Amino acid sequence: MVLTALELLGLVAFAASGALAAVRARLDVFGVIVVGLTTALGGGIIRDVLLGIHPPTTLRNWPYLAVCAATALIVFAFHPQVARLRRAVLLADALGLGVFATAGTTIALNAGATAYAACLIGMTSGIGGGALRDLLLREIPLVLRKEIYAVAALAGAVLVAIGHALPLPSGAVTVVAAAVVVTIRLVALWRHWNAPVARPGDTDSL
Known part of the structure; x- marks a missing residue:
């Protein structure tokens, strides 16, 4: 029950972040819903496809679709107010990342995947929706x-x-693992940590 509640919270957070990005990109209401659904459900769908689970779990349970679509519609209607809740959205997004990454790994292990494959599938479950969102909006994934x-x-x-x-x-x-993910994500946001990138001069000869 607790895991289901956390998963729904993560879906809401991902759907909201996708819908907000779509609103900023000036998409219409249908586009906002599509991007919101893709952001929330994309990682889980990729996970299930990789594991041979057909049809994907989120497409067999209508409440997942309904919650995400409703969230996207709410964001479309009240996006100025939702945008002001940036910290709450980031916190929920971090929670969703932790829940989906760890739950995805557990599902992969229970399906018989090796530890190596399960870790990659779990990571993809957490980040896949956001990557698909950015691709739909013609951006390099964040x-x-x-x-x-x-x-x-x-x-x-x-x-x-x-x-x-x-x-x-x-x-x-x-x-515990989900808590670790959330902690790393929030500390990185607080401290403005970023992965290293090549300096401009390093690419001049390429």
Whole structure:
């Protein structure tokens, strides 16, 4: 029950972030809903496709679609007010990243994936929706440009894989790993940490 509630909160956060990005890009209401749904559900759909789960889980459970679509519509209607809740949206987004990365890793391990594959699939579950959002809006995905985002998701996925190998109680491991992801993400935002990029002069000869 707790994990389901956290997952729904993560879906709402991802749908809201996608819808806000679509509003800023001046998309119409249909475009806002599509980008919101893609951001929220994209990572889980990629995970299920990689694991051979057909149709993907989120497409078989209508509440997931309904919650995400409703969130996108609310953002479309009240986007000035939602934009002012930037810190709350970032916190919920970090929580969603932690939940989806760790839950995705657990699902992959339970489906028989190796620890290596499960970690990559878990990370993709967390960041996939955001990457698809940026591609739809014709931008280089944020996770490839700046911010500690994918690294945080991968750290949580690795912790889940380690807990599975020991073995430790899966529920407790998932919660702890998700908390680690959220902590890394929030500290990175607070401290303005970014992954290193090449200096302009380093690419002159390429």
